[in-house]
Amino acid sequence: MVKNTFNLYKDSFAGLSPDIWWLAFITFINRAGTMVIPFLSIYLEDDLNLTGPQIGWIMASFGVGSSVGSMLGGKLTDRIGYYRVMFWSLLLTGFLFIGLQFIHTFWGFVIGVFVTMVVADTFRPALFVSLNAYSKPENQTRSLTLLRLAINLGFTFGPAMGGLIITTLSYKGLFWIDGITCILAIILFRFLLKNKPFERKGEVEELYEDRTSIFKDKPYLIFLGIVFLMAFVFWQLIVTMPLFYKEVHDLNAFQIGLLMSLNGGLIFITEMPLIHKLEQSSINKIQIIGFSLGLFGLSFLVLNLTNWIGMVIIGMVIITVAEMLAFPFTNKFAMTRAIKGKEGLYMAAYTTAFGVATIFSAKFGFEIVDLYGYDMNWYVMGGLSAIAVLLAYILKKKVAKN
Numbered sequence: 001m002v003k004n005t006f007n008l009y010k011d012s013f014a015g016l017s018p019d020i021w022w023l024a025f026i027t028f029i030n031r032a033g034t035m036v037i038p039f040l041s042i043y044l045e046d047d048l049n050l051t052g053p054q055i056g057w058i059m060a061s062f063g064v065g066s067s068v069g070s071m072l073g074g075k076l077t078d079r080i081g082y083y084r085v086m087f088w089s090l091l092l093t094g095f096l097f098i099g100l101q102f103i104h105t106f107w108g109f110v111i112g113v114f115v116t117m118v119v120a121d122t123f124r125p126a127l128f129v130s131l132n133a134y135s136k137p138e139n140q141t142r143s144l145t146l147l148r149l150a151i152n153l154g155f156t157f158g159p160a161m162g163g164l165i166i167t168t169l170s171y172k173g174l175f176w177i178d179g180i181t182c183i184l185a186i187i188l189f190r191f192l193l194k195n196k197p198f199e200r201k202g203e204v205e206e207l208y209e210d211r212t213s214i215f216k217d218k219p220y221l222i223f224l225g226i227v228f229l230m231a232f233v234f235w236q237l238i239v240t241m242p243l244f245y246k247e248v249h250d251l252n253a254f255q256i257g258l259l260m261s262l263n264g265g266l267i268f269i270t271e272m273p274l275i276h277k278l279e280q281s282s283i284n285k286i287q288i289i290g291f292s293l294g295l296f297g298l299s300f301l302v303l304n305l306t307n308w309i310g311m312v313i314i315g316m317v318i319i320t321v322a323e324m325l326a327f328p329f330t331n332k333f334a335m336t337r338a339i340k341g342k343e344g345l346y347m348a349a350y351t352t353a354f355g356v357a358t359i360f361s362a363k364f365g366f367e368i369v370d371l372y373g374y375d376m377n378w379y380v381m382g383g384l385s386a387i388a389v390l391l392a393y394i395l396k397k398k399v400a401k402n
Contacts, residue, residue: 074348297385
């Protein structure tokens, strides 16, 4: 049993290119320093004395910036290439994160977060497109999963270390570390990875070569609706959940950091072999996405069953499994659906769906909590997840019909 598990884990990493491994290492360096985001809502409340609705507006500006950055990144990627976009995005983001600590007003933070996220999220479409250059087509899902593994390994260290820094020093150190690691990551990127051209080939292009516009691709538009709802509920883990841990369960910053690190740790240990196994199976990948959406809803609903602290851990485990199933296969669907020459646009639409979701999710979540409490917020998230499951069923039927 142990030997079979070890072989499965080893096989799941086999055949990936050296460039993908370097890209994963650079991603880990960057994400290990990402300490600001998980604690941003707490920082805004504790240090800047902002109200819940004000924090909601700042998080909404985070989403607006992410959406603008994603679309800009997609257009720039198609025009000047993924390599330049990735380089300048990470470099400038480093300096912008450092600068955020010097802003102390509500409107200043709204503008600062917006500008930072515009620059930061031009990186995401470029990263997805870079897989066409650094990975073989048959390895793209696993390559993407390896990058997520690096992100979540970094996310395992980041919140725990961030919570420790907050409790022993202050929030200010988080902005410095986040900025410096962005700059360090891009220096490594410049020296370790070359700008490689690519030519995208695959049967999906031939099947859908009559598509001339993303807006005429009806299954993809349904898919974007699914991604929007998925991101909408998932974003609550970042914006309202840390305050829920603090206010309802009386956890301190270090304990919250450890709990958030559980998410990254579980993904690091299990996601790669899980995705490898599912890729080899005959299970319909849209069905996997639909199942994951159901788990997203369940992860919030269990929080209303009892105030027992163990339920918080159970909810975190469930949402982690949902994330492991949903994110790699939604990424894969978006990449394989893209029209040749418009990969950046398709991936920009995918990441923009995330960004638009964060605009509404943050403000919506904080308003519900402020008016009706956390329990109602978790019920709403469960309901939205159910709608996403229904859309996944419709998408499966549409794709099969095509």
